[in-house]
Amino acid sequence: MANDGKGDGGCMYNVFSNNVFRGWGWITPDCNDRGVSLSISGYSTANYPHYYNLVVSNTFIGGAHDHLQLESGYNVIRGNLFVNAPWIPTNDACNKLVIYTVPRTYEPNPYGAYGNRHTKPGDGDAGETWESQFDMRNVFEGNRFLYTGPPPDDNGAFGIELGTSYSIYRHNVIAFSLAAGIFFNTSGSYSRSTSNAVYGNVLYANGLSHLYGGRAIQDVAAGIATSNYQTAPRRTNNFVVNNIVWHNYPTNLDKLTQLAQKCRSNFTDDSGDPLFISTNGIGYTFDPNNLPDFRLRRGSPCIDAGTWLAYTVGDGSGTILRVDNSLYFSDGNRVVDGDTIQLQGQTATSVVVSNDWRNNVLYLSSPLTWTNGQGVSLRYFGSAPDQGAFEYNPRGAPDPVAPPKVTPQSRQ
Missing domain, CATH: 2.40.10 (Thrombin, subunit H)
Known part of the structure; x- marks a missing residue:
């Protein structure tokens, strides 16, 4: 959905609700990915804005380049399920992963298929100045981003490759990405990933390339990571607060994120236990009958442990x-x-x-x-907000019994 810059008013006030986007995209003969499940982008400017769209309660399974391409502002993305586990089979011509050496080299694809990131909101150049970047005040909330597969042409198997400014990312679950769960990054020469509020999310078992393979993907793996290319001022000053970032590989918050972003009151202690109801599903294969439940159980150290926004x-x-x-x-x-x-x-x-x-x-x-x-x-219960994506309500229903934890799957 885009405007060619020649009409009036842009694309606004659209609602995408309860749709299933499945298996859209392909690998080209020269091993590049093509195809986006839903795009709200193209020529978003002050005169032709693509604002005030709602994407709610949809299911996205299998997108070649992205599930969701968003290059505009003031949209709400809530309550969606995103799954981009490896799904496009390798073939005789395309069966390797990129290694960023000079000259570029390749290694065999151990997954037997390709996938990609879920979304890179803000994936577009701002033009000649940052002031022409029109992707502010988007709200991503209550979404589940589960499983990413290796791209055929780069290392970007992220949960969210975050390239907007002044937007909100909250109460999302981001788990089982091969690369970082959230990666602060930008496109072009002028755009910035800055001043976003990233709070109250769960990031669990991201960076799984460290278990299953992909050398270049391992270089950008973590719970939350920040690009080391032109970090300041283009990828800095984001507010990372009250998240549970737990058991990610090789680390929960990489060092550059701790230096470049404003991090407060995040649960990152792998020696502790936030007491999730379950952490089922770790691996790179999507099984709808074996999914995690990241609500908190009674006695969780994350209850009332958050700080004020x-x-x-x-x-x-x-x-x-x-x-x-x-x-x-x-x-x-x-x-x-x-x-x-x-x-x-x-x-x-x-x-x-x-x-x-x-x-x-x-x-x-x-x-x-x-x-x-x-x-x-x-709104919160108790003496302070909780850490994580789900506020524990002591007056709610009794705690469900936690299913048994499962061990990571073997490489296939």
Whole structure:
């Protein structure tokens, strides 16, 4: 879905709901991947924006280049299942993986098939300046990104190759990627991956190329990683908060991410246990009957262990709330309800009806009262927000019994 830059108004207010996108794309004779399941991109500018689209409750299984191509702003991507395990068989001409040597060399593909990343939001050059990059304020929430396969032409088997600015990535599950679960990266010469709010996600068992093979993919493997090419200022200053980043290979947060991004209150201790209901499914083959459940069980060290997303600026009351950083919150982008927020130490909530994110001012549906420096979060239970993608509700149903854990599959 794109605009050729010659019409009026761009592509806006579309809803993609409850669709199944399966097995779209191919490998060319010269071993490049082609085909995108859903594209909201092309000539997104101030005059021809592709804003205010909703992608909800869809299933994406098998995409050659991407499942979702997004080069525009103010869209909401929520509640979708993405699976891109190896699915395009190798053949006599294309049966290897790239190794980034000079000159370039190759190694056999140990998976017997190709796949790819799930999505690279912001995958497009900004033009001649960063100011012409129009991919701000997208919201990715409540999605499951499970399994990636090796591309035929590069090492980008990421969960999310994150190239937007000023967007929100929250409450997603990202597991079983061959490369990094999240990789801060950009395209072209001017675009930036900066000032995104990445919070309350689960990243588990990414970097599986360290178990199953792919030397070039191993170079960009981790739970969360950052490109080492032009890191500053193009891939920096992202807010990484309240995530559970656990048992990824070879590390949970790579060193460059810890230096270049603003990381707070993430659970990354592999010697501890967040007490997920189950971690089933590790490997590179998708089995819909053997999937993980990353909700927290009673007694989890991640319950009430999160920090506040933002803090109030000044004392006050009413429906206009100034905070130190409003990038964590969404007003719904004209297509869904805005966020329900809750202040530290209070039970009252209010809905964000508008977010002046350039000036850090939230406009609320009902009045609240606050003091300077008081914590602001989405709705939470207990004394503070939880870490991870699922807020534990002690007043909810009893904890289900955890299924037995499984060991990684053998290389086929």
